[in-house]
Amino acid sequence: MHKVIHSESIKAALTARGWTQDQLADAIGESAQVVSNWMQGKNFPRPAKLLKLAITLKLGFNQLVKPDDGQPVIAFRKKAGAKTTDEHIVKAMAMGALLKPLVTHLPGRRALHTSLSVPSTEYSALQLAVAQVRERLAVGPYTVLKYEHLIQEFKLNDAVLVPVLWGEKQNHKNALHILLPSEQVTFVYLNLDTHLEDFKFWMAHELAHVYTPDLAGTNEGEDFADAFAGALLFPQACAEATYSKAAKASASATLDALLESANEHSISINTVYLQVQAYAAAKGLTLLSLDQRQLHSKRNSVRSSLVSDALFQPSPPKAGELIATTERLFHSHFFVALRQMLVEHGTGPGYLQQILDIGLQDATALHGALLGEQVH
Structure with missing residues (x-):
């Protein structure tokens, strides 16, 4: 429209x-x-x-x-100290409007998508939901969940992954969710310039939005997505085992127990702590007593490398390398569809600049790489 x-x-x-x-x-x-x-x-x-x-x-x-019935639905992660302004919303909505012509170049959509009809942050209901997702992913309750496990779920639900290089961000711009309701397609932008433990959380958070499209863009949806992501990455079985180690230990030993679990699962120590506390509260057990300043200090001292640095040597990658990685590792048809659109309609670099929220120089490089791949 x-x-x-x-x-x-x-x-x-x-x-x-x-x-x-x-x-x-x-x-x-x-x-x-x-x-x-x-x-x-x-x-x-x-x-x-x-x-x-x-x-x-x-x-x-x-x-x-x-307004119209096909207006894009935007979901920004609600995060303390990172206010979502009208400027953020306007830019994202405009990006969504520009993505609509690209949809016709994507593979045919599936009739059925996974959905959580009554999403809840209540502990037992949440654990049941994540257990079902882990079963669908063929991973057990103690298995370390990798972001590669999640990629297929996005694909099966017509969510198009768009890996981008936006630089290190200290706010919600590490991921952007744009749902096109009329087309029943979701574009999920993931910033590769993010630490691995945060990147996994962002992916799990965005997957929750994919499962609950009716909640996208609401505070309720953001609360559920955060709760779902933590529980999916570190479910009850893991929280119970960590709690048994940490509950009777000294403050330093408690931190060590949390950090050990965080390192094992390649997630944030803060995620481990929140899941252990949620487990204890649900079971009526004594909560861990920790100085929050120590917890955050420990978190900041053990940051992993950026996903972009792990994927690309040197980083940042050339345009062709980013395109190839998007198709090979993230199984995304985004650049495939974009290539078809460029060829069929003669679309210029400005379009890439707008839908990817990048500079014109980077957009021009991607434009040339896409057309070059088509030619050769």
């Missing part, structure tokens, strides 16, 4: 500021005719300009764009 600017909202915002359309055009660095075309529904602004409109007029996406 063709996206249309919500001209009434923009006119109201202009009136409140005493501005004309020409003044708005000057403020966002665009011509008056282009803005006029937007207001008349003849054209739709690119993500960068849509974001500029949102910032200038202090309007959210739903105020800027007339």
Whole structure:
């Protein structure tokens, strides 16, 4: 469906500021005719300009764009100290709108997807859910879950993995979930410039969103995805074993027991701690007594390498290497579909820049690599 600017909202915002359309055009660095075309529904602004409109007029996406049933659904991880702003939402929604033409180049969608109809963060219900997922993945309760185990689940549920190199981020921009409800396709952006233990958590978190599409973009959905990810990576059997080691130990020995489990499973010591505490609370046992500052200090002192450094030597990789790894390791058809679109429609690097949220230089390199692979 063709996206249309919500001209009434923009006119109201202009009136409140005493501005004309020409003044708005000057403020966002665009011509008056282009803005006029937007207001008349003849054209739709690119993500960068849509974001500029949102910032200038202090309007959210739903105020800027007339809603439709096929509007992308965005899920950002709710995380303390990392506020999701309207700017984040506007940019992600615009990316989602631009992804729609790419869907026709993806493989045919499956009729059935795995779903959790009544997702719950209640301990026993959550453990049952993750046990069923582990059984489907053919891994036992004590087995170390690798991110490679999760890749097939995304594929089976028509979730297209999009590995990206966004640099180290200290906020929610390590993953982005864009659901296109009309097309029944989900794009999951995963930042490879992330520590392994965090990368696994992000993947498990995003898988929870795939299983619960009706909750995507809500606080309830984020709470469930966080709870699900921790339980999936470190289920009750593991938490019980670690608790038996840590409960009667000294503070330093308790930290050592948690760290040992974290290292064994390649997950964060914080994830281990939270799962052990959840187990103890559910069973009516005494909670571990730990200084949170010591816990976080230990976590920060034992960080693993970045996934991008482990995958690529040297890092960052060349465009062709990133494309090949996306197809080979992540079993993603994203660049395959993108290659077809470039060839069939003559799409330029600007499109890649917008849908991948990368610089023009990187987009141009990817564009050339995709066309070069097609030629050869």
